Amino acid sequence: MKAETMPQPARFALPAPLQGLTRRRLFWPCATLALLLIINGAFNPNFFSITVKNGHLYGALIDILNRAAPLMLVAVGMTPVIATRGIDISVGAVVAICGAVAASLIGGTLIIQNGTPVYVSQTPMVLALLIALGAGLLCGLWNGALVAGAGMQPIVATLILMVAGRGVAQLITEGQIITVYYEPFFIIGNGFLFGLPVSLYIVAAVALLMLLLVHRTALGLFIEAVGINPVAARFAGLNARRILIMVYAFCGLCAAIAGLIVASNVKSADGNNAGLLMELDAILAVTLGGTSLAGGRFSLAGSLIGALIIQSLTYAIYSLGVPPEINMVVKSVVVLTVCLMQSDSFRATLLQHLRREPR
Amino acid sequence: MVVNASQPVLEMRGIDKRFPGVNALSKAALRLFPGEVHALMGQNGAGKSTLIKVLTGVETPDAGEIRLGNELVHPECVGHAQQLGISTVYQEINLCPNLSVAENIYIGRFPMRHGMVDWKRMQQDAVAALKALNVDVDVSLPLGHYPVAIQQMVAIARALSTDARILVLDEPTSSLDEDEVARLFDTLRGLKARGIAILFVTHFLDQTYAFSDRITVLRNGEFVGEYLAADLPRMALIEKMVGRAIEESAFARPAEDNNAEHAAQDTGAPLFSAQGLGKRGAVQPLDLEFRAGRVLGLGGLLGSGRTETARLLFGIDRADAGSVDCGGAKRQFRSPADAIRAGIGFCPEDRKTEGIVAELSIRENIVLALQARRGIFRYIPKRKQREIADRLIAQLGVRTPDAEKPIGQLSGGNQQKALLARWLATEPKMLILDEPTRGIDVAAKLEIMDMVKAQCRKGLAILFISSEMAEVLRVSDRIAVLRDRRKVGEIDGAGAQERDVFRLIAGAEQ
Ligand SMILES: Nc1ncnc2c1ncn2[C@@H]1O[C@H](COP(=O)(O)OP(=O)(O)OP(=O)(O)O)[C@@H](O)[C@H]1O
Ligand SMILES: [Mg+2]
Numbered sequence A: 001m002k003a004e005t006m007p008q009p010a011r012f013a014l015p016a017p018l019q020g021l022t023r024r025r026l027f028w029p030c031a032t033l034a035l036l037l038i039i040n041g042a043f044n045p046n047f048f049s050i051t052v053k054n055g056h057l058y059g060a061l062i063d064i065l066n067r068a069a070p071l072m073l074v075a076v077g078m079t080p081v082i083a084t085r086g087i088d089i090s091v092g093a094v095v096a097i098c099g100a101v102a103a104s105l106i107g108g109t110l111i112i113q114n115g116t117p118v119y120v121s122q123t124p125m126v127l128a129l130l131i132a133l134g135a136g137l138l139c140g141l142w143n144g145a146l147v148a149g150a151g152m153q154p155i156v157a158t159l160i161l162m163v164a165g166r167g168v169a170q171l172i173t174e175g176q177i178i179t180v181y182y183e184p185f186f187i188i189g190n191g192f193l194f195g196l197p198v199s200l201y202i203v204a205a206v207a208l209l210m211l212l213l214v215h216r217t218a219l220g221l222f223i224e225a226v227g228i229n230p231v232a233a234r235f236a237g238l239n240a241r242r243i244l245i246m247v248y249a250f251c252g253l254c255a256a257i258a259g260l261i262v263a264s265n266v267k268s269a270d271g272n273n274a275g276l277l278m279e280l281d282a283i284l285a286v287t288l289g290g291t292s293l294a295g296g297r298f299s300l301a302g303s304l305i306g307a308l309i310i311q312s313l314t315y316a317i318y319s320l321g322v323p324p325e326i327n328m329v330v331k332s333v334v335v336l337t338v339c340l341m342q343s344d345s346f347r348a349t350l351l352q353h354l355r356r357e358p359r
Numbered sequence B: 001m002v003v004n005a006s007q008p009v010l011e012m013r014g015i016d017k018r019f020p021g022v023n024a025l026s027k028a029a030l031r032l033f034p035g036e037v038h039a040l041m042g043q044n045g046a047g048k049s050t051l052i053k054v055l056t057g058v059e060t061p062d063a064g065e066i067r068l069g070n071e072l073v074h075p076e077c078v079g080h081a082q083q084l085g086i087s088t089v090y091q092e093i094n095l096c097p098n099l100s101v102a103e104n105i106y107i108g109r110f111p112m113r114h115g116m117v118d119w120k121r122m123q124q125d126a127v128a129a130l131k132a133l134n135v136d137v138d139v140s141l142p143l144g145h146y147p148v149a150i151q152q153m154v155a156i157a158r159a160l161s162t163d164a165r166i167l168v169l170d171e172p173t174s175s176l177d178e179d180e181v182a183r184l185f186d187t188l189r190g191l192k193a194r195g196i197a198i199l200f201v202t203h204f205l206d207q208t209y210a211f212s213d214r215i216t217v218l219r220n221g222e223f224v225g226e227y228l229a230a231d232l233p234r235m236a237l238i239e240k241m242v243g244r245a246i247e248e249s250a251f252a253r254p255a256e257d258n259n260a261e262h263a264a265q266d267t268g269a270p271l272f273s274a275q276g277l278g279k280r281g282a283v284q285p286l287d288l289e290f291r292a293g294r295v296l297g298l299g300g301l302l303g304s305g306r307t308e309t310a311r312l313l314f315g316i317d318r319a320d321a322g323s324v325d326c327g328g329a330k331r332q333f334r335s336p337a338d339a340i341r342a343g344i345g346f347c348p349e350d351r352k353t354e355g356i357v358a359e360l361s362i363r364e365n366i367v368l369a370l371q372a373r374r375g376i377f378r379y380i381p382k383r384k385q386r387e388i389a390d391r392l393i394a395q396l397g398v399r400t401p402d403a404e405k406p407i408g409q410l411s412g413g414n415q416q417k418a419l420l421a422r423w424l425a426t427e428p429k430m431l432i433l434d435e436p437t438r439g440i441d442v443a444a445k446l447e448i449m450d451m452v453k454a455q456c457r458k459g460l461a462i463l464f465i466s467s468e469m470a471e472v473l474r475v476s477d478r479i480a481v482l483r484d485r486r487k488v489g490e491i492d493g494a495g496a497q498e499r500d501v502f503r504l505i506a507g508a509e510q
Helices: A016-023 A027-043 A060-083 A091-106 A125-149 A154-173 A183-190 A198-216 A219-228 A230-235 A240-266 A278-288 A300-319 A324-342 A344-356 B048-055 B078-083 B101-106 B119-131 B148-160 B178-193 B205-211 B234-242 B259-267 B306-313 B336-341 B351-355 B362-374 B382-396 B412-425 B442-457 B469-475 B498-507
Strands: A050-053 A056-059 A109-113 A116-120 A177-179 A268-270 B010-019 B022-032 B037-041 B063-068 B071-073 B086-089 B166-170 B197-201 B214-219 B222-228 B272-279 B283-290 B295-299 B321-326 B329-331 B344-347 B430-434 B461-465 B478-483 B486-492
Touching (some): A027 A324, A060 A198, A091 A154, A091 A240, A091 A278, A154 A268, A198 A219, A219 A240, A230 A240, A230 B351, A300 A324, B022 B048, B037 B205, B037 B234, B048 B197, B078 B086, B086 B148, B101 B119, B119 B148, B148 B166, B148 B178, B178 B197, B214 B234, B222 B234, B295 B469, B295 B498, B336 B344, B336 B362, B351 B412, B362 B382, B382 B412, B412 B442, B430 B442, B442 B461, B469 B498, B478 B498
Parallel strands (some): B344 B430
Antiparallel strands (some): A050 A056, A109 A116, B010 B022, B010 B063, B214 B222, B272 B283
């Protein structure tokens, strides 16, 4: 009978020497990523080679990192939200909104300067970027207010912005795709610094800041406590509402930064398609990274690796020449396998069957 | 059923169960005979709950055998154990707070009619099942709506409503008051007469002796012995559980120490005082005074408003009348954080849902309130956290291999000690203890009460709530008596007798 929830599920695991390793938090995410990279390498001899062109590093690995940047950001933002037992499915829409805000504010008008045509920004770029980030923060605060203030279920609360957000983005772009001509804006998504893509520095900065906050302040403890037992957390003197609002705001901000990278990368803003389905990839990245949707313990590093897993998988599918019609199917099969392998109880059942077979 | 009293219905032998770092059971054994009430006794962490979980298929033993009658069985899960005729109430209530009371009782075996759930019959059956325990509640309301005691009765009703040969109750009475305990045991006597074997765990020796035929004692996961209750004197039982001799005088009310000093404390201004504090529907406005170094006990029956009073004092529920005077400043607490800042701590009655953060480590649970008061940025470095946790773990005798274990893996009593540690870490001026000894063994109870007294001598004020009247009488300097969510009087704790309190409760009737 299923009705009684068991206080402690019985656990089985691998033979003793392997146990220590597989118990490590990041073991499964790292193993999955390594496996995907090896598969990529086996089919594509140049996969691991990195060359220097015009002082920039080029290669498949760099490409994967660069393309994964927006997803890594969104996943980092999503992780604390999920740790509080919440979820934010509006991040894709927020990516679109912020891209649209930045693109429409910057745009680019052609003027002739000293006889050469140059594009200038309609609004000073720094101001435009700050406004876009502010819009993302506002979106996050809105979600946070609905969840913490109005006590709505996170999935419903953020569904509102997921649907409405696309509309807002289209209002901003007036239903068009806004092209940006102002070149400095392209640095964010296409530029290089000391040989590496600028977007990677952005990801590193955000992730580092968050890691510091989580490990060098009490934020990590508070988020986990609120995620595991909100009542006990409140009784211990935590302001659960404030913490919820903070994590949703941070998630919105991360999505905004991702939106800027996406818009800069494609030099335009598309209210309809920018960040489409990104919320799902982000949730998947967080899960693959070992953070449970049930809240509680979380791992930012795991989520970053999860995002890289998704990007390497996409890369593998394209480079192996999987027909485009079935690549979604392939992707989902791989994801399913990975998730099953990460589940203790599934491995236990599997092992039990394997052990029984010989008899 | 053929009752053959010389043949056990259940025999567990040589049961081993190891958890990482802990030997929860080693060579544990247990025999149950039909139609007997059997008490499983042992200190916190002795392995009682684990033995029960092994029996009911929640945990798989590392070694040992379980026989039902002559048949060797391997219970695989709770459902399987139930098919084998073993019905269980676990120590931590594990029902679904969002489902209705009726659904909780019949979950998984809803009565069906024409292929559909027969809701009407389910409601009627649920009402009847609870009536048998003398509980009268609206069975269509969600379970979480009711206090812990009712939830415990529902869990018991659920276990009783299945046809079982063996009924296992892990500390079923820990949050029940005397009336309810009496009703429960009446019901159990009926079952016993039908030849059902009943195994129960309790830390209340009175109950052990009043209801059990035989006693099995576990210590550190090992089988100590099986005794006839009639042959085992109380002190001998305690010694078997603890493994050393204990002075009988330890159970007596401690002699009044330095009365002169006390008198001085009683006349000065109180540390905190509730003035007309109340909330419509919860507690009628009441006055309470908390003095440094004094224990104020709250007497009253279940549902008299004891926990509600504590919740108002701690800012969990917002009072709609009155205020708390904190040494001159009138305050209205809007949240626990406010109360904590004023120097108050609160050990809640329901430690699983309101106390522990199960998946976090013992260390994190202990520093949580202190860190919450310091805020996000004044982080206590890990090394310092460990120091605090290790010191309190040693001071309170929490039984654990180390402070990094998830608190949820501790035995019930040890969780309670860790929660006490959480508040001592904040060095509060006043501590509200709601059923602090719930589920705590005799020896640890003494330790905890001694600790409470020791803190008290250092100037801590304590509000002590317990459904065990004897305990309230033993530790309290004054006792405020509640009845029907209203304060009906206050008496001096020294020399007070149980009947004095009951007289107050009854006297208010006139
Ligand atoms: N799932 C688990 N993982 C690790 N250790 C565990 C687990 N469950 C129990 N233990 C440990 O096993 C020992 C026995 O615990 P158990 O809960 O059986 O004690 P108990 O006798 O029921 O105590 P109490 O009277 O406090 O309820 C304890 O030291 C406890 O910490
Ligand atoms: Mg127990």
